[in-house]
Amino acid sequence: MRLVTWNVNSVSARLPRLLAWLRVTGPDVVCLQETKCPDAAFLRAEVAELGYAAAVHGDGRWNGVAVLSRMGSSDIAVGFPGIPSIPDAEQPPEARAIAATCSGVRVMSVYVPNGRSPEDPHFAYKLRWLTALRSAIEPEAAAERPFVLAGDFNVAPTDADVWDPAAFVGSTHVTPAERGAVRALLDAGLHDVPARALKYDTPFTYWDYRAGAFHQNLGMRIDLVLANAAAYADITDAYVDREARKGRSPSDHAPVVVDLGRSSTVELSR
């Protein structure tokens, strides 16, 4: 099984690039974030043409997650038990998590809240969200069944995951509280899958659109694939495809590609 996570920054705006990339890369399961697309508007027919069933969960203008699968998709769940709402909101929770079982692997695509700034109410919301996520995934993390939690975590787990730690003093994404919340996910039984970089020695997954950040490799590793023991033991390779960040109209995130030993042919025949 080839599994991917990619924050596409609007699935509609990215559709031509997404389809072309899917054709070339051939993933079996695709976790998308920031689809920015209401469920009714999701371009299901276009991905179906490439063989993917789409489990989608969208808000409209912001957020939005999906799991595309060409290996079947069952037990689709949007959100997770205990998912918090935004601060002082009486609205339903934002569309930031969706799970599906694809050929025996439980897969969850998440778009963790940004946090905005450490003083902002959205920062406390981010921490609450990650804490609730940990509680929700605890059984899956400890289970025998392979489980993969993938997405845009909006946290750089270590100083090595940002281009310059000094540039992030006072910023979100690097605080001990955020890193502790991600560490808690690992403590629940998940492994941070080490991905190869296709260039340089740091597998960054995000580069700001502004000021030529990509071309100077001023990036961050905030898109993660976390695998429980069963899934982790099955991994044969993982890389960040920075090629997908190049060219015209890219997302500001690059996809992370993870290969698991399971053959799609074998799995599909079961």
Add this chain to the structure above:
DNA sequence: ATGCCTTATTTCATAAGA
């Protein structure tokens, strides 16, 4: 070369991203 920000919407301006 990979090139100086982009998205959807309450659209000719704004909020949000990280």
